[in-house]
Amino acid sequence: xxxxxVATVWLEGCSGCHMSFLDLDExxxxxxxxxxxxxxxxxxxxxxxxxxLDLGIVEGAVAxxxxxxxxxxxxxxxxxxxxxxxxxxxxxxxxLRNPFQLxxxxxxxxxxxxxxxxxxxxxxxxxxxxLPKVLPVNEVVTVDIYVPGCPPSxxxxxxxxxxxxxxxxxKLPAGMLHFD
Amino acid sequence: xxxxxxxxxxxxxxxxxxxxxxxxxxAARQNGVHIPTLCHQPDLTPYGGCRLCVVEVDGxxxxxxxxxxxxxxxxxxxxxxxxxxxxxRTVLEFLFAERNHYCMFCAQSGDxxxxxxxxxxxxxxxxxxxxxxxxxxxTSHEDIVIDHNRCVLCGRCVRxxxxxxxxxxxxxxxxxxxxxxxxxxxxxxxQSSCVSCGLCMQVCPTGAIFNRxxxxxxxxxxxxxxxxxxxxxxxxxxxxxxxxxxxxxxxxKIDGRLPSDMPDRGQLCSRGRFGPMKISxxxxxxPLGRDGDGNWRELTWEEVFKVVIKGLAGxxxxxxxxxxxxxxxxxxxxxxxxxxxxxxxxGWQAGYLDTLDGGHFRTLLSAAEGAGSNLKEVPWGAxxxxxxxxxxxxxxxKSHPIINALIRRAILxxxxxxxxIGSENTLGxxxxxxxxxxxxxxxxxxxxxxxxxxxxxxxxxxxxFYPRWASKAFTGLVSRFNEAANPIIIVGQDxxxxxxxAGLKLVFDLADLKGRLPGDAWRLIILKPAGNSAGAWNxxxxxxxxxxxxxxxxxxxxCLAGENDLEPGLKExxxxxxxxxxxxxxxxxxxxxxxxxxxxxxxxxxxxTYALADGSGSRFVDRILEPPKGIRPVEQILAAIGQRx
Numbered sequence: 010x011x012x013x014x015v016a017t018v019w020l021e022g023c024s025g026c027h028m029s030f031l032d033l034d035e036x037x038x039x040x041x042x043x044x045x046x047x048x049x050x051x052x053x054x055x056x057x058x059x060x061x062l063d064l065g066i067v068e069g070a071v072a073x074x075x076x077x078x079x080x081x082x083x084x085x086x087x088x089x090x091x092x093x094x095x096x097x098x099x100x101x102x103x104x105l106r107n108p109f110q111l112x113x114x115x116x117x118x119x120x121x122x123x124x125x126x127x128x129x130x131x132x133x134x135x136x137x138x139x140l141p142k143v144l145p146v147n148e149v150v151t152v153d154i155y156v157p158g159c160p161p162s163x164x165x166x167x168x169x170x171x172x173x174x175x176x177x178x179x180k181l182p183a184g185m186l187h188f189d
Numbered sequence: 190x191x192x193x194x195x196x197x198x199x200x201x202x203x204x205x206x207x208x209x210x211x212x213x214x215x216a217a218r219q220n221g222v223h224i225p226t227l228c229h230q231p232d233l234t235p236y237g238g239c240r241l242c243v244v245e246v247d248g249x250x251x252x253x254x255x256x257x258x259x260x261x262x263x264x265x266x267x268x269x270x271x272x273x274x275x276x277x278r279t280v281l282e283f284l285f286a287e288r289n290h291y292c293m294f295c296a297q298s299g300d301x302x303x304x305x306x307x308x309x310x311x312x313x314x315x316x317x318x319x320x321x322x323x324x325x326x327x328t329s330h331e332d333i334v335i336d337h338n339r340c341v342l343c344g345r346c347v348r349x350x351x352x353x354x355x356x357x358x359x360x361x362x363x364x365x366x367x368x369x370x371x372x373x374x375x376x377x378x379x380q381s382s383c384v385s386c387g388l389c390m391q392v393c394p395t396g397a398i399f400n401r402x403x404x405x406x407x408x409x410x411x412x413x414x415x416x417x418x419x420x421x422x423x424x425x426x427x428x429x430x431x432x433x434x435x436x437x438x439x440x441x442k443i444d445g446r447l448p449s450d451m452p453d454r455g456q457l458c459s460r461g462r463f464g465p466m467k468i469s470x471x472x473x474x475x476p477l478g479r480d481g482d483g484n485w486r487e488l489t490w491e492e493v494f495k496v497v498i499k500g501l502a503g504x505x506x507x508x509x510x511x512x513x514x515x516x517x518x519x520x521x522x523x524x525x526x527x528x529x530x531x532x533x534x535x536g537w538q539a540g541y542l543d544t545l546d547g548g549h550f551r552t553l554l555s556a557a558e559g560a561g562s563n564l565k566e567v568p569w570g571a572x573x574x575x576x577x578x579x580x581x582x583x584x585x586x587k588s589h590p591i592i593n594a595l596i597r598r599a600i601l602x603x604x605x606x607x608x609x610i611g612s613e614n615t616l617g618x619x620x621x622x623x624x625x626x627x628x629x630x631x632x633x634x635x636x637x638x639x640x641x642x643x644x645x646x647x648x649x650x651x652x653x654f655y656p657r658w659a660s661k662a663f664t665g666l667v668s669r670f671n672e673a674a675n676p677i678i679i680v681g682q683d684x685x686x687x688x689x690x691a692g693l694k695l696v697f698d699l700a701d702l703k704g705r706l707p708g709d710a711w712r713l714i715i716l717k718p719a720g721n722s723a724g725a726w727n728x729x730x731x732x733x734x735x736x737x738x739x740x741x742x743x744x745x746x747x748c749l750a751g752e753n754d755l756e757p758g759l760k761e762x763x764x765x766x767x768x769x770x771x772x773x774x775x776x777x778x779x780x781x782x783x784x785x786x787x788x789x790x791x792x793x794x795x796x797x798t799y800a801l802a803d804g805s806g807s808r809f810v811d812r813i814l815e816p817p818k819g820i821r822p823v824e825q826i827l828a829a830i831g832q833r834x
Contacts, residue, residue, distance in 0.1 A: 095293050098314050102294055108323035148318055155313035159293035186308045188292035189299060 013063035013174060016048040017093075018083055020076045021103050021143060022069025026094035027051060029160035033167055040167070043174045059086040064173055067152075070096040070103045071144045075137035084150040089178065091154040091169060092146050095188060098157040103143040111141050154179055158187050198264040213255035213266055214242055224268055225277065225306055227284075228343035229256045230392055232448045232455060233352055236344050240280050241306065244268045252276055278310050286317045287366070288324065289338035290395070296404040297396030300412045303341060304395075324369055329379030332401050332463045333390050337369045340397035346370060346389035353454045355597035358383045370397075382617075384590060385459035391444050400442055402466040409441050419446065420811040422461035423522070423720045423792055425589050426802030427569065429453050429461055433793075433813045440465055440793070440814065452570030458590030465793060470753075470775045473788040474817050477776075485778075488785065490821065494829045496785050497746070500768035501537055501830075504744040510538030512743040516763075517730060519544045519719035520750035522797025523807065526721070526728050528827045529748055536831035541739050543732035545752065545759075546718040549685040550731035553715065556690035556697060564697075566803045567677065567710040573599050577673035578607045581696055582631050583681020583716050584615045589802075592679065592716065606673075608666050610634065611683055622662040622669070628683045634658055635695035641667050642702060676703055681716040688735075717802050720750075720792075724800030724807065736762050744768035746830070747783075748823075751775060751791060772826065789823055790816040 019027060027050060033040065047062070048054045057079050059065070065087030071080055084090055095101040106114055120128040146152050156169045165185045172179035193208035200217050207216040212235060217224050228239040237257035244255045245267040252273060255266075267273065284290070284303065292298040306312075324337035344361070347370065351357040358381055362371030373381045390398045403409055416435045421428040422443075430446035430453075443462050449455030476493035477485040488496070504512050515533030517526060533539040544550070557564040572578060572595040585592035597619060599605035606621040610631070614623040626634045637655035645667055655663075670676060678700050684692045700712045717723060725731060736742065737758065744767045751774050755763070760780065763769060769782040774791045777783075796812035816822075 092314070095291065099291060100319065101291060104289070104291060104319065104321070105294075107319075107321040142321065145315070145319075147314060147316075152314070157313055180311060181313055183308050183311055186311060186313060188304060188307070189295075 012043065012045045014060060015044045015046055015064045015066065016059050016062050016083065016087070017046075017050065017066040017068065018048070018057070018079055019050045020067060020069030020079065020097070020146075021072035022094060022096040022101070024050070024068070025160040026068040026097075026166075029158075029163050030093075030166050032163045034163075036163070036167055040170055040174075044170070057082055059083060062087040064089050064091060066091045066093055067097050067146055068093045070100045071140065071146060071149050072103055073137040073139045077140070077149060080146060080150055089153045089173065090146075090150065091156060091173070092152045093156050093166070094161055095157050095159040097146045097152075098155050099188075100143055100145040101159065107142045111139055115139075156181060159189055162187065196260045196262050196264075198260050198262070198266060200266045201268055207260055209260075211260050213244060213246070213253070213258045213260055213264075216260050217244075217255065217266070217268060222268055224255055225309060226256060227302060227306060227341065227394055228345060230345050230349070230447075233345060233348040233392070236348065238342065238344055239284070241277050243273060243276055243280075245270060245273060274310075278312065281306055281310055281312055282315050282317055284341050285312070286315050286319045288320070288322065288340065289336075295339060295396040296399050296406075297339075298406070301396060302394035320366070322366065327372070327378050329377035330383070330385070330401075331379065332385060332459070332467075333378060333383075333387060333398060334401055335370065335372075335378055335398050336396065338397075339395050340370055341395055342368055342370070343394060345392040345394065346398055349388045349392045351601070353456055353594075354384065354386050354388050355594050355601050356382070356384055356386075357601065359389060384586070384593070385463070386456060386590065386594070387459065387462040388445065388456055391447070391457075391462075400466075402463065403439070403441050408439070410436050415441055418811050418813050420796070420813065421799070421808040422457065423520070423799040423808075423810050424460050424464060425458075425591075426717055426720050426723060426799070427453065427589060427591050428799055428801055428808040428810075429457055429591060430455070431457060431461060433811075435813060438815050442466075452568075452573060452595060453591050456591055456594055458594070460590065468791075470751075472817055473773060473776045473786055474819050476788060477786040479784055485786070490829075493785050493787055497770045497787070497830050500744060500770060500784060501746070504768060505537065508741065508743055509540075511540035511741045513537050513539035514541040514543070514736065514739075514742040514745035515539050515748075516543055516545065516736070516745065517725070517748040518750040518752055519546045519717075519722040519725040519730075520752070520792070521721060521725070521748060522792065522795065522799055522810065523721065523724045523728065524797045525748070525795070525823050526725050526730055528824050529746075530728065530730055532827045532831045533746065539745060541732060541736065541742050541745070542730060543736060544719075544722075544725045544730050545749075545755065546722055546725075547731040548688065548735060549682070549718050549722070550726050551733065551735065552685050552688060552690045552693060554733070556693035563709075564713075565708070565710045566713050566715055567706050568803050568805050569595065569714055571706070572596060572677055572679075572714070573602065575599055575675050575677040576603060576605050577669055577676040578605055579610065579670070579676060579678045579699075580607060580616070581610045581635070581678060581680050582628065582683030582692065583611065583679050584613065585679065585681065585716060586615045588681060588716050588718070592714070596679075606669060608662075608669070610638075622666045624658075624660070624662055624666065628687065631683060632689075632692040632695060635692055635699065638663070638667065638670075639695050639699050639702075642670055642699070646671050646702065670699075670703075673703070677712050677714060679714045679716065682718055685715065685718070714803065721799045723802050723804050724798070727800060727804070742766070745770075747771045747780070748789070749773040749777070753777070754779065770830075772823070787826060788820045789826065790820055794820075795823065 065083040115130045205220045235256040237254040242255045243252035327335040350359045418433040422431045432444045434441040445455045445457040447455035476488040478488040608622040609620040610624045766782045772789045793813045794816040800807045
């Protein structure tokens, strides 16, 4: 068997999880030797034509229609799907908008903001429409592995990846689990 | 005490013996078996609300909440089968899904019982969708925030407010999924009858009720970096057991010590919990002296010692030690008081030594001398045993809030009646009688009360002898007092403050009508003005005569503990002095006669021994913080002033 093929995507999140991944520093070299990284925002890959994958990794919640499409594509191509960070696992800080109506939020953000004069709500065919509620990834597709944390610590990311490389489906032990 | 029957049962196959009436949870914990809990708090009535402590009993189909299920002979309990763990995990997931339990923007993250449970259960995701309901966030209070979105409805705050603080401000409002903790009749906390003791905040297992002070993670950092100092709060003389959390010499939070078997039951009042967090007065960090124009300029320590010694010696050499005085705040520790007395009396042969609250001592002393007996107060824990409490000329809600909590608990638990006699009804609707009277007229009312009570006690018919005070409340109180089996009288500053001891004498007589308590204690609690008044008076620092009556004094040393405004009469007398040196933690420009200001650590930075207000002993208050750079210990300063070249 060749090296496991891995892709990562960045949905509704701050990229903090990917930063935490890069924060593995020299350990990153070992991981890059053990897996083949294909599509990932780290390489600024903007094409979501995933090859057949052993592991798909997702950072961020699902908040618009484009993201729904990406996550479905990734799920289809991945043997296992790993959710990174509180946004992908629980919805995270994006869930703050869920108690409100979308229309109200857009008006408040683009039109009624105190510093804005004559603001308009952006609308263009290239702009993916927002979902009425932000969803954690496991409410859209099945997730196999969860690595929560805001962001997950480099240690827990490394632990999860090493377990996958060793052929196991990881579950973070209590000492490694954290939500903040 | 009668021995309780021993019950034997099996927990996870292990035979254990516990007294009858023990809950399964306590039986398990006493025998080293871990059962997770959330709504349970050992100091509060078991509630059985969260269902995280469920166990299997005798293989029955229904899981039982172990915190509210008593043990029974021969019972077989299983605490950790797959079925139980599944049930607990499901409960936990529902709790997380119900409201906003997203840790990354919660002030309590890292110090949260709900979060810790999730870690314990390895709950790395939710299998149920979040409900996304929105609840209000109550930011109306100066010190406490309630974010109902983070509430798990464990009811700890509700029980603590009623059972420990005796205030019953909080309760559940609404039903079902919209249930939330309500304040009074759906008030905002800031406008409610909350006494701001912060106990709800301390027992809250999540970030639903949190401190406004130093909660940002950038300030408080990680819990593991905190130091914990167990100490006592010396603010009012009740010396409530407290825990101080410190990070990098910054106070992070103050908690009461729960569990507690003290009468305070581990409470703190608003002053003890929030006071030290809110000090914003400018600290004095270097000695200051007045220049030729009367403006303050910085001095070195050597310079300031020289100025003080020269000033004091000048007066003594010209007019003798009789002209020197030492005046010290009764909020100082016994050690500071002792060192101060030694310096002034032995070192400088000062003719006059007094405390800032010496006036109260003198009134108390002359009243007690009149009463002709050794005055021994009842320990303040006795309040909760009383059936009638007379609060006369006192406002414990301000001066001693925990006394106020005990009064409320006596009302709630023992159905005690409380009569308030004074200028203001500080208990509001909790008071059974309120006799409104100004401070000056207190003795007149007390005289009427005493005479009428004695007359009625002798079975004489009620007559309107005191038209000035005739009222339903007055006659009601007279009969109540006569019928009371165990009354306690609480007196405060309106009686100890005036130089005339008449009012206080009448109170002593009134208390004596009902006889003494075991140990020859009077049915009396005297609220003293400062944190260590009892200590200062015991050490003999309070003078028998006021400073105004002591003419020869021309200068001396004043030691403050943080007082801002002295009483006008004293200030006037001090401003006439030739020389005054002031030791103070904070900058003050209040005293025109002050020639130098000498910085001094606060109680948080020194610690020391403080006497309990009821005279029943003393407590050692630990040092919590390092003083700011450049501030010397008080003993060092006093020793330097004592040395003459």
